[in-house]
Amino acid sequence: MAAGVRTSGRTRAKGPRARGAVAFGVLTTLMFLVVAARLVQLQVVEYAEHTREITNIIIKPTSERDRRGQIVDSRGVVLAASVPVRACALAPKLLIESEGANQDKVVARLADALELTPVEIQKLTDRINRRYVPKNSETGGAVPYRFVWVKRRVTDEQYGKLAAEIERAKREARNAWQNRRRWLKLAGEMKVARDPEKEAYCRTQADGWRAHALAAEGRYAGVFFPPEFERFYPQAELASHVLGFSDIDGNGMGGIELVLNNKLSGKPVTRLVARDARSRPLMSLISDDRSPAGMTVELTIDSVVQAIVEEELKSVVEDLKIRTPDINAHAVVIDPYTGDILAIANYPTYDPNHPRVDPETGEKIGDRARRNDVVSAIQAPGSTFKPLMICAALEEKVASLEEEVDCSTFSMNNGKRTIKDIYPYSRMSLEMAVVKSSNPAMVRTGLKLGPEKMREYVLKFGFGEKTGSGLPGESRGMITSAEKWNEWTMGSVPMGYEIGVTTLQMAAAYSAIANGGMLPTPNLIRAVYDANGGLVEKPEPVMRRRVISPETAEKMRGVMRKVITTGTGRRANIEEYHLGGKTGTANMMVTDEEKAKGMKGYAQGKRHTANFVALAPWDKPRAIVCVSIRGTDKFGGEASSPPGAAIARRILGYWGVPTANGSPIRADIMPRREFKPAPPPIPVEYTIGTPDDDNYLGDEVDDRWMEDMVYDPEAIG
DSSP states (O other): OOTTOOOOHHHHHSSHHHHHHHHHHHHHHHHHHHHHHHHHIIIIITHHHHHHHIIIIIEEEEEEOOOOOOEEOTTOOEEEEEEEEEEEEEOHHHHHHOTTOOHHHHHHHHHHHHTOOHHHHHHHHHHHHOEEOOTTOSSOOOEEOSOEEEEEEEOHHHHHHHHHHHHHHHHHHHHHHHHHHHHHHHHTSHHHHTSHHHHHHHHHHHHHHHHHHHHHHHTTTTEEOOOEEEEEOTTTTTTHHHHOOBOTTSOBOSHHHHHTHHHHHOOOEEEEEEEOTTSOEEEEEESSOOOOSOOEEEESOOHHHHHHHHHHHHHHHHHHTTTOTTOEEEEEEEOTTTOBEEEEEEESOOOTTSSSBOTTTOOBOOHHHHOOHHHHOOBOOGGGGHHHHHHHHHHTTSOOTTSEEEOSOEEETTTTEEEOOSSOOOEEEHHHHHHHTOHHHHHHHHHHHOHHHHHHHHHHTTTTSOOSOOOTTOOOOEEOOGGGOOHHHHHHGGGTOSEEBOHHHHHHHHHHHHHTSEEEOOBOEEEEEOTTSOEEEOOOOOEEEEOSOHHHHHHHHHHHHHHHHHSTTGGGOOSSSOOEEEEEEEEOBOOHHHHHTTOOSBOOSSOEEEEEEEEESSSSOSEEEEEEEEEESSOHHHHTHHHHHHHHHHHHHHTTOOOTTOOOOOGGGSOSSOOOOOOOOOOOOOOOSSTTOOOGGGOOOOGGGGTTOOOOHHHHO
16 A cells, blocks of 8 residues: 555554454453343342341341339339340241351350259250241241240340350351451452462462351350340339239239239331341331330339338237248238229238349248238128127117117027127117127117118128229128128128128228228329329229218217227227227138138137227328237237327328327337339340341451461462
8 A cells, every 4th residue: 555545444443452342342241141130030030039038138128125113102112113134035047048157056154154954954955946937938847946045134144154155156156257358359369369279379378268267156156145024123112912923934923013004015126137048137117106115004002101111010020920830911001082093911921122032041932921911811800890880770760879779699590599799788878889789789870770771881881892993812701692692791791701701902991991981992093104204094993882971981980999998909099099990800711722621601719800990080080000910819909009000190190290198209100121223224225136246257357357468488388
């Protein structure tokens, strides 16, 4: 070609550069087609399968509850709270899918660190090996569970030992993965890659570090420490029969814990948990805005009054059981104007922190020790029923307190039954008959009242129905049906027999005498607050009905004052406060064991229920105090009135009520026990799945680790 002749653009394009551009275009097109084909495969061909995987594995809704709410008394003293405790769990799916894990060795390590018994080891192995079929599984194949408990209550020492070993294993795994990356990076260096032997050596080293990392990860594969709470009762046995207790899962098993279990447990909160391919949590999203923490329940119980009652019950029982070892006692203090229960106590008692076994003696605690006799024990009221029957007679105007009544012995039921007193009387006013607790006088007055009216007032005073306190195990008592109410019944009920009542029923009935004639509904809940302190519920006092007129109630309060000054309750006649009251003694009903032997009705021998009801003080009662001692050989005036008076004196002094004689309030009114402070607040942390479970395969390599990595044959051989 001649010089100066120019070639066309098409001719110049046919060169090496043109061919490279064409090859690049072809490769780009092929890559685009490959990506497009893969997208079609994922979005169209395998769409259903991957959607199912995401639904079942990656994003999974879980329902959770947070810590259980507190129970406090009317002064804010914490009676029940939840505290964080150590617990260990295992994810069998992670354990089984871990390449470097050996199930038997993992279980052996856990057994050593947590001091598991052979039985616990076998149970753990069985749980790991269990399988289930997911509901939406198309293949119907069984898969391992995602969660099993290893140990629910782990000591600090056990936790420290196991946590240190797990951290050591994680550190070894982390270092091993880092060393593997260093060898792989070294194998990729150009100078090393040109030498097949050196490259193979680097990759062999990398494989060795990989095996070491997997072995370290598998040492405790699937083991984690989930957030766990334990119910704690700071005041120990104080008000234990009111509180009840909860099981290891936080479910109420008695008392307020059972009655308000739903409020105390909190509402379940649904969370969507995103997990990686190895079922480890990546993130958690709350799908609703409800607080999962339980509500706080404020009781009407006053811990000071409760402690006073418990101390007095313990003192009298420990003194009397020298004569009668099977003795037990219970008591209740109630506000007659509101129905608020200020104290409910039983002795012997128990510690709800250890509801089944006494930690000191190792003895098993049976259901009997946990039973709240104030609401569940049905007993004959004895002479404590007499003022109520006389109230009915006064209300119906068939008798008056001033009239004289015959108190001499007489026969009933065609001579088959004799009504008499231990100490015989002749004639006296009806008022003095109540003060002296004359049986013949009461029966004669009851006969004037008649069977229909007598039974009507028995029901009006609240017997035969539950009080409405809401406490579990509450009994409605026993009364004779109308069709079976006969002459024998008429001779028994006025004396407090052939009728079964609870002590809480009796306290409510006497409240009508104290407050002017209204029967209150005993109440134990002062308020309920949500997790943020907002008021959710505040019950108002409820009066069920009017039973007697204010005039009748006032007259009977005067009679009950004379019972203390000149009658059967003289041992309750204290100087500081003028009390009103009534004593009562009744034979105990036969036990279940005695029923099995064919015995019926009341037990034989000197096994009494000694009762005492106090109005404190008598003219304007601030409280009704009911004390019942069961299984004693003493009468109510001797056994029950002294502790009843002691309780009344101490609580009135605690409230600062001026003494009747102007003397200073004695210093011994306060309980001898110290109230323990509330446990520290619990930080709310929502940790899902395995906390601190690093995904080592996803770690980024820090380039600074590679700064000293220069090619040197001596460094790799």
